[in-house]
Amino acid sequence: LEVGGIETLAAAFLPDVVARMAATHPDIAVRVTVAQTSTLHAQVKDGTLDAALFFGTRPHDDGVQCGVIAHAPLMLIVPPGHRLAARASAGHDDVAHERFLVTAPGCAYRRMFEAAFRSRVDGEPVIAGQSDSVAAIVRMVERGLGCAIVPRMVPALADARVAIVPWHGEGATVPVSLAWRARASSAMTALHEAVAAVEMQH
Structure with a gap:
């Protein structure tokens, strides 16, 4: 098979x-x-x-x-010590001025990111950088280069030095x-x- x-x-x-x-x-x-x-x-x-x-x-x-x-839940991942690190959950209203690391347009992970912000009325999220590798994005978040939205099951999160905050609202899964x-x-x-x-x- x-x-x-x-x-x-x-x-x-x-x-x-x-x-x-x-x-x-x-x-x-x-x-x-x-x-x-x-x-x-x-x-x-x-x-x-x-x-x-x-x-x-x-x-x-x-x-x-x-x-x-x-249905896989999505998470906002932020660097250690970030202002949202201790939140019980976060949505697009909480991240209006944050910089995000994303995958390329058309990628499944990029579509997740776009769906999470679909109902936002105050403009597009700020893109800080792009990578083809979700594992690389997780490592860049560790180093304070931005935030990201990824499924909780991403293996790179298992040992990552990031804060993992459940995403709520539209596109939460x-x-x-x-x-x-x-x-x-x-x-x-x-x-x-x-x-x-x-x-x-x-």
């Missing part, structure tokens, strides 16, 4: 899914591919991948089905979706069972 995922889900969720499948269906070999969302969609559509996990949603089309399997080739197979059934059985760490 060929399964793809974006970086965060491939590191924080897929290993548990693969382990579950190994325990319940040892006859099914699973190969995991890591790629950007657009690449994953294209590879499921052309049959290179049997299934893929990504943030956001996608309509059914051309033999590809898609379903939301969880992001859907986690599974896309798959719309053809019946015992391997795909096993994957769906494993995905349903594994608790996503938030």
Whole structure:
């Protein structure tokens, strides 16, 4: 079974899914591919991948089905000692003058960021810098170069020296979706069972 995922889900969720499948269906070999969302969609559509996990949603089309399997909470991460570090939660009204580190336009993480600010009426958030790597963004926040909004499950947060503040309001969570080739197979059934059985760490 060929399964793809974006970086965060491939590191924080897929290993548990693969382990579950190994325990319940040892006859099914699973190969995991890591790629950007657009690449994953294209590879499921052309049959290179049997299934893929990504943030956001996608309509059914051309033999590809898609379903939301969880909603991942978003967090505002700020440098240690930041004025918002001890807050129980924060929203876009709290960060009017903050500088943000973001990924490139079109990226799943950038779409999360934009959704979190969609209802803001006092102008666009200030972009301090951009990186293709969420792990690099976390390290830049550590060094005081700005703030960021990322899913709680991002592995780089586990040992990061940042304050993690729950994000509230519109865009406070992001859907986690599974896309798959719309053809019946015992391997795909096993994957769906494993995905349903594994608790996503938030």
